[in-house]
Amino acid sequence: MGLRLQACWAPPTSAASRCCAPRLRSSPTQLLTEAIRYSEDTWYAQGQRRLAELPTAAAQIEEAVAMSCLPEADPEPHDSWLLWLDFWALAARNPRVAELRRTADERWRDLISSLVRSGQEAGEFRAVDPDDFAIMLDALLDGCAIQIALDDPVADPEKCFELCMLFISGQLGFEWPGSQGKRGGYRKAGQADQPIEAPQKGR
Secondary structure (H helix, E strand, O other): OHHHHHHHOOOOOOOHHHHHHHHHHOOHHHHHHHHHHHHHHHHHHHHHHHHHOOOOHHHHHHHHHHHHHOHHHOOOHHHHHHHHHHHHHHHOOOHHHHHHHHHHHHHHHHHHHHHHHHHHHOOOOOOOOHHHHHHHHHHHHHHHHHHHHOOOOOOOHHHHHHHHHHHHHHHHOEEOHHHHOOOOEEEEOOOOOOOEEOOOOOO
């Protein structure tokens, strides 16, 4: 999410909020929707660069899930998820915010389904309906986001990431190397070859 976003959504009395003083004349709803739009555009810009560096659809879908769950892509992941909780709550009551929420979810599901189709065309993934799978994974990640935002002691970012990847690999039919303490190399379930190595995430 970044410090700039958090400052613009911070309480008006905070020191951080003063750097965005002109924007604070906007309503809280406008500030929140601006923050979400900025978050989405930044996330996808970073994501496109990072996914383009990876050689397989399995590595790319792992990267997308890692960027959603793990703190490495966001210096303040807890605060970022709190912002999304505010956004979801407002979307249930405000039609204009609800439309932005639908657009954001459609964009995310389109990314997931496109990765699934790419993996199927390459022979990495088994035959599943990409659109139905995208809905399921979207719902799973949103549920994990709530647990992360609430600091659930048994559902921290790393645990949520692991559970999501186990679900994904089971549904799509590939062996996830993270289940053996290794990330970034993949093979189809039952394949005897050595896994393909993908660039590791900087940690």
